[in-house]
Amino acid sequence: MEDVTDAGIYARESPYLERYVQLGVASGRALSVSFPEVPDEEAETAESHPILDRIFEYLDGLEEVDFDDVQVALTVPTDQRAVLEQVRTIPYGEQTDVSTLAATTPDLDPEDDDDIILVRTALDGNPAPLLIPDHRVRDGPSAAPPQIEQKLRSIEEL
Known part of the structure; x- marks a missing residue:
């Protein structure tokens, strides 16, 4: 970059x-x-x-653009940082859900209610939506306003 x-x-x-x-x-x-x-x-x-x-x-929306090489300074608690770093690995045009995100984030258990709350809290507090594509988590909150989240999903045909 x-x-x-x-x-x-x-x-x-x-x-x-x-x-x-x-x-x-x-x-x-x-x-x-x-x-x-x-x-x-x-x-x-x-x-x-x-x-x-x-x-x-x-x-x-004319071509696939990713932000993998953009450095994002995450000033969030370590456990939330792990969730947001995992969100950055969701490829363009693909989506996941909160449970799968918890399962793929190190040290989190998708069966643990506290871990699911942690994932939702991290998504909601995402300081850099789009660079950290929380719009790709279909059943989670996004830090972007709802109309923006829908437009980002539309670009990627999610």
Whole structure:
């Protein structure tokens, strides 16, 4: 991945999403992705930013785009980080469910209610939806607004 060292908040309007895509970056890593109706006052309108460019290629839906090489700085508890790292392995155009996600995440048991709650909590608190594609977990919460989650699923024909 191209070096992305400029720290800051970047935003670009998406006609497809009918919202902005806002990206927080520090030390070459993505900190957050959000979809506000109006970007934060601190956000720089970015006509060109390597990660936003890739996100907009994805939103165009003309070709399969993945974000495997984008470094995401996860500042969440370790057990939630393990869940979100597992979500990143779900391939473009495929989906899973919460139980299977728990079964494939190290040290979690899909039969344990607390582990299922942990998976749901991690998905709901995902700081970088799309880069961490929680929209591919069909029966779990997404950190993206519901209308955005549906549009992301539509792109991948999920």
